[in-house]
Amino acid sequence: MKNCLYEQASASYGDKPDIRERIKASGLGVMADYELVAALLGSGMKGKDVRTLSKELLQALDLSAGVPEPEYFAGLRGIGQARACRLSAALELGRRFYGHRGQRISCPQDAWQLVRHFDDRKQERFLCCMLNGANDVLDVRLITLGLVNRTIIHPREIFAEAVAARACAVIVAHNHPSGRLDPSPEDRDITERLRAAGELLGISLLDHLIFSQDGFVSLVETGDLQSRAH
Secondary structure, eight states, X not given: OOOOOSOOOOTTSOOHHHHHHHHHHHOXXXXXXXXXXXXXXXXXXXXXXXXHHHHHHHHHHHTOSSSOOHHHHHTSTTTHHXXXXXXXXXXXXXXXXXXXXXXXXXXXXXXXXXXXXXTTOSSOEEEEEEEOTXXXXXXXXXXXXXXXXXXXXXXXXXXXXXXXXXXXXXXXXXXXXXXXXXXXXXXXXXXXXXXXXXXXXXXXXXXXXXXXXXXXXXXXXXXXXXXOOO
16 A cells, blocks of 8 residues: 655557567556557658657657647658648547546655656656646646756746646656666755745645656655645
8 A cells, every 4th residue: 555645735669560469468558658659650661660760759749748739740751641640649539538637646656657658768857747736637747858867957947837737736757867766966956946946936846756767766755855735
């Protein structure tokens, strides 16, 4: 039982038989994002295999604020109108049935589930999970895309999104491409700056997660951040 820590507030990855067999044998949950995109695309194009095309498409998806319209995808070389429509339709259907909005967050494990699909990215991504007064998810947004081993974030970037969403609390998270989960001095510093800024604005920082493909750590659980009621 999980504890409530947050107070209320062939290897081408494109051949259809191969991807179907991986899904059948391993299940969707263990597949990387680009493999799921490859399953939707089905094949690559001349001079670009589906694995490369899928990863390029993910870069565009990472920076989108919501489900993109087909025109957003159609501008990418190798996608085309038919694929663009199929991609947008699949994403919209997923959002309607399984969107994270309204999900109740009560512990670090819950928050990790919202961001863990970013764990295979080769650059740091800093994300913000925005919550209402009952700790239901309002939105999860990518705030900044960093370098290979670090990202630069300012409190105004976090709280501009949170204020616009009318959030009562936020949980922030970023990935460590190196796989190491130990908080760095910079991680602790930005956590304290975000906590102080949130206190002034009346938007609580409930946690800061650091995650990789090996798991995650919560700065509330490590004692680097004191959870506060909002």
